[in-house]
Amino acid sequence: MLIKIGIDLGTENSIVYFGRLSEIKGLWTLIEAARLLGSSADIQINIIGEGPLKQSLEHRVRSLQLKNVSFLGYMNGESLFKEIKNSMFAILPSEWYENNPMSVLEAFALGKPVIGSRIGGIPELVKDNETGLTFEPGNAEDLYSKIEYLMGREDKIVEMGRNARRFVQ
Numbered sequence: 734m735l736i737k738i739g740i741d742l743g744t745e746n747s748i749v750y751f752g753r754l755s756e757i758k759g760l761w762t763l764i765e766a767a768r769l770l771g772s773s774a775d776i777q778i779n780i781i782g783e784g785p786l787k788q789s790l791e792h793r794v795r796s797l798q799l800k801n802v803s804f805l806g807y808m809n810g811e812s813l814f815k816e817i818k819n820s821m822f823a824i825l826p827s828e829w830y831e832n833n834p835m836s837v838l839e840a841f842a843l844g845k846p847v848i849g850s851r852i853g854g855i856p857e858l859v860k861d862n863e864t865g866l867t868f869e870p871g872n873a874e875d876l877y878s879k880i881e882y883l884m885g886r887e888d889k890i891v892e893m894g895r896n897a898r899r900f901v902q
Contacts, residue, residue, distance in 0.1 A: 747777040748880065749820040751813060752836050754784030759826030759850055764793055765873035766880060767802045776801060776884060781816060783807045817843050821890055822883060825849040825859075828870045833858070841901045846893035848879045862889075864897040
């Protein structure tokens with residue numbers, strides 16, 4: 734029996750990254766995209782996870798005085814799912830050849846589209862304008878443009894979220 738989940742925009746004006754905070758995950762690219770967005774964008778980027786880069790990333794965010802980036806630490810279970818559900822979409826800026834990233838499937842299962850880097854198996858899951866958007870790995874300007882594109886298209890976020898949910902069902 735399939736569980737019906739309502740697909741919505743989320744209750745917060747936020748986007749989420751969840752996963753390990755390590756070099757291969759492309760988090761420097763995400764921080765640079767956040768800088769390009771600036772605090773005037775009125776969107777919060779929540780970074781969930783722990784790892785060897787956490788202190789360096791937090792230092793970079795402080796030095797750039799980015800008010801639109803928060804580090805929420807490690808989460809799992811219901812608290813993680815709630816944070817993803819409350820967001821508009823998820824981001825996977827990986828710069829490594831991930832085969833079948835669980836974070837994409839988890840976001841999809843919760844009805845959230847993903848902006849993912851065009852590397853490894855990510856583009857096999859994240860289909861442009863169907864289940865999310867892809868960008869060139871390591872290219873903060875390309876990632877920024879994809880975030881900007883979705884921010885003004887709530888109907889597109891909901892549509893891609895529905896498609897993403899259908900994909901995992």
